[in-house]
Amino acid sequence: MKVGLFIPCYIDQFYPQVGIATLSLLEKLGCDVVYPQGQTCCGQPMANSGFEHLTHGCNELFVDHFADLDYIVGPSGSCVLHIKDHLHVDGKEQAATHIRQHIYELAEFLTDVLKVDNLKARFPHKVGIHQSCHGQRGLGLAQMSELVAAPFSKPQQLLQMVEGLELVELKRTDECCGFGGTFCVFEEAVSVKMGKDRIADHVNNGAEYITGNDVSCLMHLEGILRRQKSNVKVLHIAEILNSI
Amino acid sequence: MEHQHKEHSVLAEEFNADEARVNWHDETLWWVRQKRDKMAWSIPEWEDLREAASRIKHNVLGNLHDYLLEFERNAQANGAVVHWAADAAEHNKIVLQLLQEQGVKRMVKSKSMLTEECHLNPYLAEHGIEVIDTDLGERIVQLAKEPPSHIVLPCIHKKKEEIGDLFHEHLGTPAGNADPKFLTAAARQHLRAEFIQSRVAITGVNFAVAETGEMVVCTNEGNADMGAHLADVHIACMGIEKIIPQRKHLGVFLRLLARSATGQPITTYSSHFRAPKKGQQLHIVLVDNGRSRQLGREDFRNSLKCIRCGACMNTCPVYRRSGGHSYHNAIAGPIGAILAPNLDMKEYADLPFASTLCGSCSNVCPVKIDIHQQLYKWRQVITQEGYTKKTKAAGMHAMNIVLSKPGLYKTAGGVGRWVMRTFPAVVNNGLNPWFKQREMPEAPKASFADWYKKNRKQ
Numbered sequence: 001m002k003v004g005l006f007i008p009c010y011i012d013q014f015y016p017q018v019g020i021a022t023l024s025l026l027e028k029l030g031c032d033v034v035y036p037q038g039q040t041c042c043g044q045p046m047a048n049s050g051f052e053h054l055t056h057g058c059n060e061l062f063v064d065h066f067a068d069l070d071y072i073v074g075p076s077g078s079c080v081l082h083i084k085d086h087l088h089v090d091g092k093e094q095a096a097t098h099i100r101q102h103i104y105e106l107a108e109f110l111t112d113v114l115k116v117d118n119l120k121a122r123f124p125h126k127v128g129i130h131q132s133c134h135g136q137r138g139l140g141l142a143q144m145s146e147l148v149a150a151p152f153s154k155p156q157q158l159l160q161m162v163e164g165l166e167l168v169e170l171k172r173t174d175e176c177c178g179f180g181g182t183f184c185v186f187e188e189a190v191s192v193k194m195g196k197d198r199i200a201d202h203v204n205n206g207a208e209y210i211t212g213n214d215v216s217c218l219m220h221l222e223g224i225l226r227r228q229k230s231n232v233k234v235l236h237i238a239e240i241l242n243s244i
Numbered sequence: 245m246e247h248q249h250k251e252h253s254v255l256a257e258e259f260n261a262d263e264a265r266v267n268w269h270d271e272t273l274w275w276v277r278q279k280r281d282k283m284a285w286s287i288p289e290w291e292d293l294r295e296a297a298s299r300i301k302h303n304v305l306g307n308l309h310d311y312l313l314e315f316e317r318n319a320q321a322n323g324a325v326v327h328w329a330a331d332a333a334e335h336n337k338i339v340l341q342l343l344q345e346q347g348v349k350r351m352v353k354s355k356s357m358l359t360e361e362c363h364l365n366p367y368l369a370e371h372g373i374e375v376i377d378t379d380l381g382e383r384i385v386q387l388a389k390e391p392p393s394h395i396v397l398p399c400i401h402k403k404k405e406e407i408g409d410l411f412h413e414h415l416g417t418p419a420g421n422a423d424p425k426f427l428t429a430a431a432r433q434h435l436r437a438e439f440i441q442s443r444v445a446i447t448g449v450n451f452a453v454a455e456t457g458e459m460v461v462c463t464n465e466g467n468a469d470m471g472a473h474l475a476d477v478h479i480a481c482m483g484i485e486k487i488i489p490q491r492k493h494l495g496v497f498l499r500l501l502a503r504s505a506t507g508q509p510i511t512t513y514s515s516h517f518r519a520p521k522k523g524q525q526l527h528i529v530l531v532d533n534g535r536s537r538q539l540g541r542e543d544f545r546n547s548l549k550c551i552r553c554g555a556c557m558n559t560c561p562v563y564r565r566s567g568g569h570s571y572h573n574a575i576a577g578p579i580g581a582i583l584a585p586n587l588d589m590k591e592y593a594d595l596p597f598a599s600t601l602c603g604s605c606s607n608v609c610p611v612k613i614d615i616h617q618q619l620y621k622w623r624q625v626i627t628q629e630g631y632t633k634k635t636k637a638a639g640m641h642a643m644n645i646v647l648s649k650p651g652l653y654k655t656a657g658g659v660g661r662w663v664m665r666t667f668p669a670v671v672n673n674g675l676n677p678w679f680k681q682r683e684m685p686e687a688p689k690a691s692f693a694d695w696y697k698k699n700r701k702q
Contacts, residue, residue: 007692007693009647009653012657012693013660014661014686014687014688016690016694016695019695020695023696035696037693037696037697038650040647040648040649040650040653041647043647045643046643048601048620049627050624050627050632051637051640052624053624054640054641054644055644057647057648058644058647058648061648133601133602134601134603137602137603137607144603144604145281146604146607147291147607148284148285148287148288149291172274176561176600176602176604178600179600180599181600183600184678185677185678186636186677187252187256187597187598188253188680189253189259189260190253190257190562190565190566190598191600192681193263193266193565194561194600195682197270197565219685220682222685223678223682223683223684223685224681224682227682227683
């Protein structure tokens with residue numbers, strides 16, 4: 001099984017440690033992982049801003065880099081969802097379809113494909129899960145509070161395998177953090193207020209760390225936490241699942 | 245571009261100047277969302293009910309022409325007079341003419357978002373007719389000379405103390421009295437005087453049944469009934485999408501509406517208006533005002549399924565923290581943001597961007613409108629039609645050039661991170677909206693790609 005590692009642009013540039021943790025975790029679990037060099041971005045920043053018509057360059061690059069792999073795995077629910085929903089390339093539609101059908105966010109790849117039921121990881125801290133919307137409502141990583149339906153959570157399922165880790169309960173289990181792509185700058189006031197409110201929920205319930213499946217949300221929350229000079233830190237779920 | 249209003253982001257920032265008030269607004273609406281959750285969970289078949297409602301509306305939208313004619317025929321047979329209005333101007337003209345025929349200068353109106361959409365009140369005021377809104381929340385915002393900020397809870401942005409002050413000024417209640425029970429009693433007295441002397445009453449319509457030609461109006465205060473029963477002339481104004489095929493379908497919609505809206509099992513009054521009583525006139529005004537156009541836009545057609553419950557507003561994390569007025573439209577929130585661009589794409593070009601696309605709205609919606617997906621699609625349409633700011637478009641083109649060329653992306657990333665490490669003031673300044681209330685991420689020396697090249701296979 002050949003797994004292509006998809007490291008979204010802002011993780012590549014600003015959070016290389018998340019890419020390293022993802023790679024290391026997948027290798028530990030026995031995957032044959034390749035990182036196609038030259039990959040850039042899924043195109044979501046343009047598309048969500050109303051410029052989907054500009055994304056053919058990104059789409060073409062994505063198909064060229066990931067066409068020949070059994071699975072494509074990335075540590076970002078939002079970027080993975082974008083590919084799943086919007087990747088199309090004229091003349092390479094078969095390859096694009098293969099990618100759309102075989103791309104996974106890291107946690108769902110672990111629970112659904114690798115069917116991981118134990119992990120050798122230790123993280124003796126109180127942790128709050130930030131359910132990123134695109135992963136949760138878009139990819140179905142966890143049940144959403146809006147529906148009258150049985151609860152489940154793939155990230156929680158994995159974190160419960162980590163020794164010493166204590167999950168904190170939140171008042172609002174799946175409210176958006178306000179990152180929202182370019183929303184975070186074009187609607188700065190509401191974006192920051194949403195982030196502050198999410199943080200307060202975690203802090204009030206004793207979290208030492210906020211984790212999640214999307215670095216974009218965590219980057220936004222981290223920016224606010226650091227401005228507040230808070231001791232609370234953010235970590236991507238891969239970093240916790242990979243910790244010893 | 246010249247706009248009549250400030251943009252959502254500007255109005256939202258103004259709303260956020262008072263953080264304690266934002267917290268209060270957010271908590272109040274979140275409480276309504278929680279009441280809705282509790283009610284939804286009390287019905288095991290809730291999700292099936294949503295699906296059924298969505299499909300009934302799908303059928304309605306696919307056969308609207310026939311259902312409308314069926315409704316008209318049956319309403320006429322019941323003794324009602326049916327009027328057709330192509331747009332807001334025609335609607336207003338029809339209502340004015342009916343009022344002028346009666347020679348009234350003052351009349352009562354129960355809640356109707358359609359008449360808000362058509363700006364009926366100011367139009368009638370220009371022609372010397374005063375409208376008294378009889379829904380308590382609407383009366384409050386009317387006294388404050390403000391538009392409603394929410395379709396179900398029009399004065400949700402007002403605190404009870406502010407309402408006490410308004411009543412003191414306009415209704416003569418004692419200064420400083422903000423007891424909700426007392427203020428409600430005062431409003432009741434005041435409105436009762438209006439009901440008794442009003443010869444014409446306007447109501448909205450929640451559901452119009454094609455099979456019977458009857459209309460159902462849902463209120464908690466009974467104000468639609470008070471108005472319509474006491475007046476000589478009842479004018480019911482409705483958008484053409486309010487049709488449902490048969491009476492039995494009310495069993496689906498009435499169960500969903502109040503539970504989704506306020507977390508009540510049903511509205512206090514679900515009143516059926518079928519035929520005028522002896523000596524009374526019943527007029528029904530069927531209004532298009534862009535609905536046919538929206539019906540023709542396949543990507544946005546489903547927005548016409550809306551039953552105006554407001555659940556998408558209560559759940560929207562952006563609405564709760566920006567307030568209804570920041571949407572500068574009769575219908576605020578996520579549903580307003582997908583309806584408004586159809587009315588005026590230039591004026592409301594900002595609204596589909598006032599969202600993080602979190603998707604909560606689509607999943608509370610009792611008729612399963614794919615609201616967040618329509619927001620995404622409106623963004624594409626608005627950009628293609630040229631209603632995006634030039635600076636934003638230039639930024640997107642530049643970003644696209646960098647992200648489409650791996651070599652350029654690598655170089656730009658490296659240079660960018662070096663600049664951030666060496667001259668942080670280049671990004672850490674007042675011109676960067678990110679930096680205003682957030683620190684920038686730290687810029688590492690090596691990207692993941694650099695690390696991989698060094699540490700793994702070549």
